[in-house]
Amino acid sequence: MDIKQSIVTTLSTLLLLTACNHLPDTHNTQVDHRSLIHSMTYTHRHLAEQHLNQQAPSPLFTQSHCDLIDRGIVHSKTTPKACTHTNKTTQACIAAFHRCIGQCPTFKRECQPCEQQAQQCLTNQTEHKD
Numbered sequence: 858m859d860i861k862q863s864i865v866t867t868l869s870t871l872l873l874l875t876a877c878n879h880l881p882d883t884h885n886t887q888v889d890h891r892s893l894i895h896s897m898t899y900t901h902r903h904l905a906e907q908h909l910n911q912q913a914p915s916p917l918f919t920q921s922h923c924d925l926i927d928r929g930i931v932h933s934k935t936t937p938k939a940c941t942h943t944n945k946t947t948q949a950c951i952a953a954f955h956r957c958i959g960q961c962p963t964f965k966r967e968c969q970p971c972e973q974q975a976q977q978c979l980t981n982q983t984e985h986k987d
Contacts, residue, residue, distance in 0.1 A: 884945065886952040892959020893930045896921060899958050899968065914939070917954070917975055924951045950978035 888896075900921040907914050923940035925931040943951075957971035958964050 884949065886945070886948045888928075888952050888955040889959065892955050893925065893928060895961075895964050896955040896958040897925050897930050899964050900925065917972060917979065920947065920951050920979070921954060924948065924955070944982075946982040947979065950975055950982060953978060 900918050903918050904914055904922060907918070919939050920943065922931065923937070923943075926933050926936065926940065954971055954975035957974060958968055961968035961971055
């Protein structure tokens with residue numbers, strides 16, 4: 858029983874690491890529908906938790922939510938004030954986040970590597986603005 862559990866844990870970890878170990882292509886903003894649905898679930902769960910805990914919404918999850926609206930996955934009669942037009946690099950960072958969440962075997966709970974990768978990508982693109 859312990860060996861099976863160790864094997865499953867190891868394989869899950871390897872899958873997660875290989876799914877999210879690369880920086881996004883700054884021109885690739887395409888995301889498959891399944892990944893967008895997983896990302897929507899993940900994003901909204903975290904935004905709801907932040908709201909219920911009276912925390913300011915994370916910029917990552919806010920940008921993810923806005924991107925999901927732009928893609929027509931989330932329907933909104935009006936665009937929230939927090940949603941601003943983003944550049945291609947920001948869109949690529951958020952698209953990479955959606956794809957990573959889509960491949961994360963534990964997306965129903967936590968996917969810290971996906972969050973960390975996206976936050977690093979967004980930080981790097983902010984630091985390199987002219």
